[in-house]
Amino acid sequence: MVMRLPRPVFCSLQMVTxxxxxxxxxxxxxxxxxxxxxxxxxxxxxxxHGGSPQHVAAxxxxxxxxxxxxxxxxxxATDSVQAPVLQDMRRRHGLNYCPACGEPGKPNTLDHYLPKTIYPHFCITPLNLFPMCDACQELKDTKIGDAANPRFFLHxxxxxxxxxxxxxxxxxxxxDTPTFRLGTHPGLTGPQTAxxxxxxxxxxxxxxFTGYFTGQYVRLLRQARLLRDSNQDVRAVLTGFRDAIAPVxxxxxxxxxxxxxVxxxxxxxxxxxxxxxxxR
Ligand SMILES: [Zn+2]
Structure with a gap:
């Protein structure tokens, strides 16, 4: 799912200058x-205003x-100020997941959080650019929000x-054949939930990602069987899996x-x- 990214190392104001x-x-x-x-x-x-379309006008x-x-x-142009910045942001981010959906793999396109056709003056603004997977970019397209929800996407x-x-x-x-339901975390505020x-x-x-959960669950059942067969504590090992990922x-x-x-x-x-x- 989503991940927080550090701000780009490139200064957006300096880019304009x-x-x-x-x-x-x-x-x-x-x-x-x-x-x-x-x-x-x-x-x-x-x-x-954090790129919020409610506060950042066209x-x-x-x-x-x-x-x-x-x-x-x-x-x-290859000798332009922005070319190496864009190249760096596109290729050298070091991410192994799409920050918008969490799909594993190196995201290889740059998304404009505020679409460049509507906000052309932010088309090379580093704060408006971040890596994204092809599937997310196609679905996001030029969407921003609507009357009910002025902002659709996490930044x-x-x-x-x-x-x-x-x-x-x-x-x-x-x-043995569970169902999966994905919802917002109860710790979020009302606006965050929306x-x-x-x-x-x-x-x-x-x-x-439904298919991911199904496949992961089959692996979980196998893990449980293998842990039991080797006399390991199933609860402790699975809790350890969760806690080993959390700091990352x-x-x-x-x-x-x-x-x-867990x-x-x-x-x-x-x-x-x-x-x-x-x-199976
Ligand atoms: Zn994605």
Whole structure:
């Protein structure tokens, strides 16, 4: 599931200053000099309000020059200020999970939290960019929010509460063929619950990861059988699995799965002493 990311090492305000400085000899110098102060202010506002579309307005006056901004992102010259920054953010993030959905693997695209077509002036703003998997990016597309929920998506740099577990899995009997129900964590506030609910719904997270839970559960039954056969304490070992993952990231699917297992006393009784199905 989601993970909190540290802020980019690249300064978003400095990026504006450097890009404008690099354009002083080109045909767009007058345009960029004319908007420089307001562009910087808007990037500052983004930082202040955590990229929230409720507080970070679009900039209608620059829409006629939208492509001038988009070209900074889509076709940066190799010696441009932004090219190495974008390359670094796209390739050298060191992530092994998609920060939006938790899918294992190196996320290989950069998402614009506020879409670049609507907010072209944030198309190279590091605070507006983070790695994402292809499936999430396709589903997110240019969505932002709607009247009922102005913000659909968690922001990995600013939604600091995602450092805590945000989803809770319930594994329901019968335990040889259980059902799985994914919900928001009861520790969230009302607004946090609404935001996480939108994020999960819009990225189809429950549908995409049901198969993961099913496969993980089959492995859990095998683990229980092997632990019993080798006279190990099933409860202690499974609790250890959960606790070994927690310091790394509480919202990875492994942790959500083992938390659900360990928290379910009936299931733990079943795994330790119940009639396990034959190996599949
Ligand atoms: Zn994803």
């Amino acid at each position: 450097d890009v404008i400085a690099q354009r002083q000899r080109g045909g767009n110098a007058a345009f960029f000099n004319g908007i420089a102060a307001e562009w910087r202010q808007r990037v500052q506002d983004y930082d202040t 900039w209608p006056a620059i829409q006629p020059r939208r492509n001038t901004f988009l070209n900074l992102y889509l076709s940066p 990995p740099y600013f939604d600091v509460f995602v450092a805590n577990q945000v989803l809770e899995l319930v594994i329901a009997a019968p335990y 935001l996480v609910t939108c994020h999960v719904r819009e990225l189809h997270i429950e549908q995409r 990231e509480v919202n990875v699917w492994d942790h959500i799965f083992y938390s659900a297992t 928290a379910n006393a009936d299931l733990m009784d079943y795994l330790a002493d119940g009639p396990l199905p034959a190996f």
